[in-house]
Amino acid sequence: KPEAPPPPLAFNGTKLVNDAAHPWKPLRKGDQRGPCPGLNTLASHGYLPRNGIITPAQLLNAVQEGYNAETILARRFTYAAILADGNLVTNLLSIGQKSPLTGPDPDAPATIGGLVNHGPFEGDASMTRNDAFFGDNFSFNETLWEELVDTANKFGAGKYNYTVAGELRYRRIQDSIANNPTFEFRNNRYFAAYTETLLTANLFLDGRSTDGQLDLKDARSFFADMRMPDDFHRAPRPLAAEGTDYIVNLHPFSPGYNKDGVNSFTLDPESASWTNDPMGCKLYKWYVEQVVVPAYPEPKGVLKRNLNLNLQYYYDTFAGCEQLFPYGKP
Numbered sequence: 001k002p003e004a005p006p007p008p009l010a011f012n013g014t015k016l017v018n019d020a021a022h023p024w025k026p027l028r029k030g031d032q033r034g035p036c037p038g039l040n041t042l043a044s045h046g047y048l049p050r051n052g053i054i055t056p057a058q059l060l061n062a063v064q065e066g067y068n069a070e071t072i073l074a075r076r077f078t079y080a081a082i083l084a085d086g087n088l089v090t091n092l093l094s095i096g097q098k099s100p101l102t103g104p105d106p107d108a109p110a111t112i113g114g115l116v117n118h119g120p121f122e123g124d125a126s127m128t129r130n131d132a133f134f135g136d137n138f139s140f141n142e143t144l145w146e147e148l149v150d151t152a153n154k155f156g157a158g159k160y161n162y163t164v165a166g167e168l169r170y171r172r173i174q175d176s177i178a179n180n181p182t183f184e185f186r187n188n189r190y191f192a193a194y195t196e197t198l199l200t201a202n203l204f205l206d207g208r209s210t211d212g213q214l215d216l217k218d219a220r221s222f223f224a225d226m227r228m229p230d231d232f233h234r235a236p237r238p239l240a241a242e243g244t245d246y247i248v249n250l251h252p253f254s255p256g257y258n259k260d261g262v263n264s265f266t267l268d269p270e271s272a273s274w275t276n277d278p279m280g281c282k283l284y285k286w287y288v289e290q291v292v293v294p295a296y297p298e299p300k301g302v303l304k305r306n307l308n309l310n311l312q313y314y315y316d317t318f319a320g321c322e323q324l325f326p327y328g329k330p
């Protein structure tokens with residue numbers, strides 16, 4: 001039975017996290033890594049199982065302990081991920097590609113694709129990973145890294161900060177509009193794309209730093225090498241998407257998609273956005289109705305029980321929204 005989400009940290013200040021108990025180790029054959037540099041790094045330091053096959057409780061403990069990630073956002077991401085990409089019977093999720101180590105798959109149409117699964121969570125216009133349309137949507141990409149460096153040079157005097165986050169977010173959207181005929185930028189992806197540029201600024205920055213300027217050598221260490229810098233200390237207090245208002249106002253942009261090939265970006269007013277969904281209720285409803293239910297139209301037994309539990313843990317991050325019970329009240 002899936003464990004209840006672990007509580008917030010008892011001690012939530014900064015501390016050394018690249019410590020002797022969590023040495024970085026190179027990948028072994030078969031270890032799974034994927035589109036999230038945060039989780040890849042935790043696995044390569046042993047905060048997560050080094051093979052990249054994890055449970056939601058392990059994930060929550062690791063992001064809190066290793067980075068001081070704020071609990072509500074961490075839970076929202078964690079339960080969104082297990083619901084869309086994990087095995088709900090075995091309670092296992094691959095942080096990379098689909099893997100037999102997550103156990104026998106429940107019936108189709110559920111895909112149990114791991115975090116590389118394009119659509120529900122992994123999406124377009126990532127900072128350092130290509131759009132799925134071009135093939136590999138999870139490996140570190142040197143060309144995109146150069147774009148990040150260029151943006152940091154232009155707007156951050158060679159460092160990564162909130163201004164660089166906002167400028168790069170906008171630039172990557174423009175790239176995808178112009179080059180990816182299938183570009184999708186709506187609902188969960190729309191929100192996550194902004195949040196991830198800020199997780200970089202807030203959580204890859206050493207917790208003893210006070211100037212908000214992330215060195216690119218340290219950033220590259222996480223993104224490319226899945227490695228915490230030497231002597232890395234986690235954030236000074238629980239952090240997540242701080243800076244959102246600033247970057248959203250820097251380049252206001254509404255959700256949409258390329259409707260008819262490149263350069264056909266079309267707004268979708270139905271999609272949740274920062275302006276029409278400040279509490280996240282539309283996002284929650286979309287995720288339940290458009291991601292979870294289509295994958296599990298008629299669950300039974302343990303699968304149904306675990307869907308209900310994980311849906312509850314996901315809902316708990318949307319305070320004030322109306323709760324949905326697609327499989328009846330448990």
Ligand code: HEM
Nearest residue numbers: 035036038063074077081122123126127128129196199203
């Ligand atoms: C991207 C999952 C926590 C940093 C992603 C992506 C997924 C993901 C699926 C791919 C989205 C995309 O770019 O297409 C998760 C889950 C988490 C989590 C389930 C559970 C709490 C974190 C944390 C950090 C982080 C704590 C930072 C310390 C990032 C960054 C990206 C990313 C920077 C964007 C990579 C890029 O655009 O090149 N995450 N993540 N994530 N994640 Fe995580």
Ligand code: MG
Nearest residue numbers: 122123124126
């Ligand atoms: Mg992506």
